Structures are given as C-alpha cells and as structure tokens.
Amino acid sequence: xxxxxxxxxxxxxxxxxxxxxxxxxxxxxxxxxxxxxxxxxxxxxxxxxxxxxxxxxxxxxxxxxxxxxxxxxxxxxxxxxxxxxxxxxxxxxxxxxxxxxxxxxxxxxxxxxxxxxxxxxxxxxxxxxxxxxxxxxxxxxxxxxxxxxxxxxxxxxxxxxxxxxxxxxxxxxxxxxxxxxxxxxxxxxxxxxxxxxxxxxxxxxxxxxxxxxxxxxxxxxxxxxxxxxxxxxxxxxxxxxxxxxxxxxxxxxxxxxxxxxxxxxxxxxxxxxxxxxxxxxxxxxxxxxxxxx
Amino acid sequence: xxxxxxxxxxxxxxxxxxxxxxxxxxxxxxxxxxxxxxxxxxxxxxxxxxxxxxxxxxxxxxxxxxxxxxxxxxxxxxxxxxxxxxxxxxxxxxxxxxxxxxxxxxxxxxxxxxxxxxxxxxxxxxxxxxxxxxxxxxxxxxxxxxxxxxxxxxxxxxxxxxxxxxxxxxxxxxxxxxxxxxxxxxxxxxxxxxxxxxxxxxxxxxxxxxxxxxxxxxxxxxxxxxxxxxxxxxxxxxxxxxxxxxxxxxxxxxxxxxxxxxxxxxxxxxxxxxxxxxxxxxxxxxxxxxxxx
Numbered sequence: 001x002x003x004x005x006x007x008x009x010x011x012x013x014x015x016x017x018x019x020x021x022x023x024x025x026x027x028x029x030x031x032x033x034x035x036x037x038x039x040x041x042x043x044x045x046x047x048x049x050x051x052x053x054x055x056x057x058x059x060x061x062x063x064x065x066x067x068x069x070x071x072x073x074x075x076x077x078x079x080x081x082x083x084x085x086x087x088x089x090x091x092x093x094x095x096x097x098x099x100x101x102x103x104x105x106x107x108x109x110x111x112x113x114x115x116x117x118x119x120x121x122x123x124x125x126x127x128x129x130x131x132x133x134x135x136x137x138x139x140x141x142x143x144x145x146x147x148x149x150x151x152x153x154x155x156x157x158x159x160x161x162x163x164x165x166x167x168x169x170x171x172x173x174x175x176x177x178x179x180x181x182x183x184x185x186x187x188x189x190x191x192x193x194x195x196x197x198x199x200x201x202x203x204x205x206x207x208x209x210x211x212x213x214x215x216x217x218x219x220x221x222x223x224x225x226x227x228x229x230x231x232x233x234x235x236x237x238x239x240x241x242x243x244x245x246x247x248x249x250x251x252x253x254x255x256x257x258x259x260x261x262x263x264x265x266x267x268x269x270x271x272x273x274x275x276x277x278x279x280x281x282x283x284x285x286x287x288x289x290x291x292x293x
Numbered sequence: 294x295x296x297x298x299x300x301x302x303x304x305x306x307x308x309x310x311x312x313x314x315x316x317x318x319x320x321x322x323x324x325x326x327x328x329x330x331x332x333x334x335x336x337x338x339x340x341x342x343x344x345x346x347x348x349x350x351x352x353x354x355x356x357x358x359x360x361x362x363x364x365x366x367x368x369x370x371x372x373x374x375x376x377x378x379x380x381x382x383x384x385x386x387x388x389x390x391x392x393x394x395x396x397x398x399x400x401x402x403x404x405x406x407x408x409x410x411x412x413x414x415x416x417x418x419x420x421x422x423x424x425x426x427x428x429x430x431x432x433x434x435x436x437x438x439x440x441x442x443x444x445x446x447x448x449x450x451x452x453x454x455x456x457x458x459x460x461x462x463x464x465x466x467x468x469x470x471x472x473x474x475x476x477x478x479x480x481x482x483x484x485x486x487x488x489x490x491x492x493x494x495x496x497x498x499x500x501x502x503x504x505x506x507x508x509x510x511x512x513x514x515x516x517x518x519x520x521x522x523x524x525x526x527x528x529x530x531x532x533x534x535x536x537x538x539x540x541x542x543x544x545x546x547x548x549x550x551x552x553x554x555x556x557x558x559x560x561x562x563x564x565x566x567x568x569x570x571x572x573x574x575x576x577x578x579x580x581x582x583x584x585x586x
Contacts, residue, residue, distance in 0.1 A: 236543055251536075253555070257552065257553065257555065262547060262548055275585040292554055293568060
C-alpha cells in the first residue's frame with residue numbers, strides 16, 4: 001500500500017490497489033489522525049465526479065479516500081447488479097488498504113452501499129453520512145424515464161457535465177448558478193482522468209436500484225439494526241431520489257439526524273458545500289455513540 | 294422600560310410591561326450586541342416552562358426575551374382563540390419594548406405565532422427558529438384526545454411536570470431520562486413563579502389550534518411568502534405535532550433548513566439542548582440572507 005496524499009481532488013494522483021482478484025482505482029486527499037473517510041459515489045460517477053469543494057475541506061485532519069467500485073473508471077471487473085455486490089467490493093477494498101474501521105460518506109447509490117456495509121460488517125463503519133439516498137424499499141429511486149429527468153437526459157444539446165447541472169440542482173436561478181459553479185470545479189481537473197461510465201455501467205446500476213426498491217423483509221425493518229451514528233442529508237427538491245426517502249431513513253434508523261436543505265436537489269452537498277462540510281466535520285468530530293452533534 | 298438581565302431563567306426576575314391596554318409579564322436573560330431572541334411558548338406554557346439549558350446558552354451574546362402572551366401567567370387580558378390574535382400581542386409587546394426587529398424562537402404553538410408575525414409584519418423578524426410546530430393547514434395538531442396522548446393526560450397518578458416528561462419525550466429509556474432531567478431543571482426555579490395555566494387557557498389555545506388546522510387559501514401557499522431564513526427543528530417521534538408538519542414547512546418555505554433529531558418527541562430541543570443551542574447559535578450568527586449555516 002502506498003500512501004500519497006494531496007490537498008485536493010483536482011490534483012490527487014489516481015492510485016491502483018490489487019486485492020484478491022480485483023484492482024481498484026482510488027485517490028487519497030488530506031491526512032491526519034482522525035478516522036479515514038471513505039467516499040462512495042453516485043450513479044455512473046467516477047473519481048472525477050467528487051467535488052473538490054466537498055472532499056478537500058473534509059481532508060483537514062483526516063484522509064479522504066475516494067474509490068471506484070468494480071467496473072467503474074479504472075477499476076477492474078464487472079459492475080455488480082446489486083447493492084450487496086457493491087458493498088462486498090467496498091469491504092474488499094478496505095481490507096486491501098488495511099482499514100479496519102472508517103467513517104463513510106455515501107452519496108446517492110453510495111449511500112445504499114454504505115447502509116449495506118453497515119449491515120454486513122457493522123465494525124467496518126464508525127459514523128455514516130448518507131446524502132441524497134434511500135433505504136431498501138424506498139420509493140421513486142432513480143427513475144430516469146420520468147419526465148422531470150428524461151427531458152434533460154434526452155436533450156441532445158446537453159453534453160457531459162451540463163446534464164449534471166440540470167438534474168443535480170433545482171430549477172431555480174440560484175440553484176442552477178450553484179450547479180454551474182459545481183461543474184466548473186469538476187472541470188478544473190484536467191489530467192489523470194477516469195474514463196467516463198458508459199451504458200453498460202448505467203444498466204447494471206439501474207438494475208441494482210430496481211433490486212434495492214424491493215423490500216426483503218418488513219419494510220424498513222433492516223434499518224433498525226443499524227445503530228451507527230448517522231447524518232442524513234438531502235435537498236428538499238431532489239428529483240432523482242426524493243426527500244421522502246430521507247424522511248423514511250431517519251424515521252427508522254434509531255440513531256440518525258436529518259439535515260435538509262432548501263432550494264436544492266440531489267446535489268445539495270455540492271450546492272451548500274461550505275455548510276455541508278462544516279456540518280459533516282462537526283458530526284465526524286464527535287466521539288459519542290449518539291448522532292446529534 | 295427597565296433593563297434587568299441575568300444569566301439564567303432559574304433566577305431571572307419577572308418584569309411587567311404596560312403597552313396600550315395590556316400588561317405583559319416577561320423575563321430577559323443574557324445580553325450582548327447580537328439581535329435579541331424572542332421566545333414564544335408552547336400550549337399552556339408560562340415563563341417557567343422555558344428550560345434554562347436552552348435559554349441560558351442562547352443568552353451568550355444576545356438578550357433572550359421570554360414573554361407571557363395575553364391571559365398567560367401574569368399577563369393581563371384574555372387568551373386569544375386564534376394564532377393571529379396571539380401574533381398581534383407579540384407585536385404589541387415588541388413595540389412596547391421598542392424592539393423593531395428580533396430573532397424568534399417559536400416552539401409548538403409559539404412557532405405558529407412566529408409564522409403569523411412573519412406574515413403580518415415581516416420587518417419584525419430577522420431569523421426564525423421553528424421547533425415542534427406546524428404550518429397553517431397542518432395535520433394532527435395537538436389532538437390531546439388521541440390515545441397516545443390521552444393515556445398520560447388522563448392519568449391521575451401523573452401530576453404537574455411529570456405529564457410533560459411523558460408527552461414531550463419519546464417512550465424510550467433514553468428519552469424519558471432526558472425528560473426527567475428536563476423537569477428537574479424546570480423545578481430549580483422556586484421563587485417568583487407564574488401561576489400555572491388552567492382549563493380556560495387550554496380551551497382558548499385548543500380553539501386556536503383548530504382554527505390553524507384550516508387552510509385559508511391554497512394549502513401551504515402562505516409559507517411561500519415567508520422569506521426569512523428559518524431553521525425548522527423537530528423530534529422524529531413527536532406525538533403532539535407530528536414531524537410530517539415540519540416536512541411540510543421546509544417543503545414550502547423557500548428558505549428553511551430542517552434539523553430532525555432521533556429518539557425524541559415534541560421536546561427535542563430540551564432533550565438535545567447542547568446540540569440544539571449549538572445549532573441555534575450557529576444559525577443565528579449568520580448574517581447572510583440564506584438559511585443554510
């Protein structure tokens with residue numbers, strides 16, 4: 001394991017880690033004595049989709065570890081078609097890094113993976129940030145075919161990051177301006193880029209969303225077994241994974257605080273990066289077994 | 294207007310202010326150069342129901358002003374049967390104090406009064422904290438007859454503050470323990486007490502709740518005219534005014550953040566007083582026009 005940390009996801013070199021039969025691409029940002037923060041990425045997102053305005057401040061006092069799950073970016077293998085399969089890769093990656101316990105920031109799909117990790121190996125996680133995500137059995141999870149999303153995803157005039165601006169941010173001038181600033185920050189990284197995800201990645205991850213929408217026991221009851229201190233964060237106007245899913249999370253997780261932001265959608269953590277990183281740092285700084293911070 | 298401030302609601306003297314035809318009982322705690330914080334009280338609550346663990350830390354850097362609305366405690370007059378009537382008294386009181394603009398902490402019924410003040414005289418309020426409250430047209434507001442509340446309110450073995458412990462806190466050992474600590478803090482004030490509210494106060498305030506449950510225009514549309522930066526706070530298991538009302542507040546107020554606490558009910562601000570006062574202070578310290586803090 002090599003340790004190379006830099007201050008920003010704009011410049012952090014991409015590293016490769018071989019664990020068992022897999023190779024994972026990852027980056028490390030910041031450093032310090034606090035618990036490392038593993039960041040689990042959204043639908044089709046790669047290492048390059050992590051906003052430096054979020055990752056870099058969180059690297060003050062701890063290592064922030066970004067990673068490409070199997071089949072994403074420069075990681076080997078196939079994209080699993082279940083969240084459980086993705087959680088197994090995240091745990092395999094942590095084993096390869098010799099990280100026995102970390103904090104986790106799970107955004108969107110990544111938040112589902114974080115919940116599954118907490119269930120499958122509770123000791124692997126100390127504290128969780130679940131942003132713009134949903135519990136198993138949640139509702140209206142990433143239905144890209146619905147008109148409010150399809151009109152942007154199917155617009156040939158929108159390319160690359162421009163689509164993200166539309167679907168991650170609310171349709172107000174203020175939120176769209178924040179979205180514009182977000183894609184400018186992403187575009188600042190120009191070297192050592194991940195390949196963008198293609199249709200096969202999207203198809204496998206959509207299959208995982210559909211499986212995650214199914215309840216496998218009494219609806220939401222698995223959440224009651226997750227006792228980790230958790231901070232749930234969402235934009236009130238999230239079209240990709242509606243905020244009602246965050247309500248269900250905090251109503252059923254026994255130890256979770258909800259922070260919901262106005263005038264924002266799926267990308268609330270990017271829109272309000274100053275506020276979000278301040279709250280996240282305060283939440284992660286706590287050593288109590290309780291979520292309120 | 295006399296200015297007498299002390300560091301705690303356990304010892305702050307009760308003062309009287311004559312404005313127009315009314316006399317209002319009030320207390321001032323703390324002091325400093327920040328905007329004063331007007332605290333608007335819950336159903337049947339008097340000055341003595343404000344938890345010093347909440348009021349006192351908030352007095353660091355600002356005056357915290359507690360006040361009895363008309364017909365409560367030692368204030369003269371009749372309890373209005375509408376929230377609008379209560380808002381008029383709060384504005385009259387501020388006029389008497391020569392406070393042209395303040396921050397407001399509205400808890401439960403007090404949060405409804407705060408919303409009405411923001412609509413009736415927007416300039417009177419800079420930032421609002423709305424805790425355990427509901428918008429006009431909200432649902433299941435203070436239905437004391439429902440079994441989950443009636444079993445405590447009708448229990449002859451529960452007297453005085455013991456009832457508050459049951460109905461303000463969740464039915465878990467941890468929340469009830471926090472409730473026990475809360476009533477011990479209230480009981481530390483032994484002199485210069487307000488008379489407790491009787492059945493006439495309760496009846497008038499219940500009438501106000503019933504009126505507030507009625508929509509007077511398109512449901513929740515009045516909220517879109519309240520642009521004040523607002524922090525909405527609720528316990529997830531609030532039986533008195535369910536958390537769904539806080540969801541509706543932040544979904545319709547254009548500039549409101551939601552903070553929801555686990556393992557707690559109506560009195561989440563008292564249960565998590567350290568966290569709540571830290572968040573409130575951070576929110577109130579902001580000079581931006583935006584709620585995220």
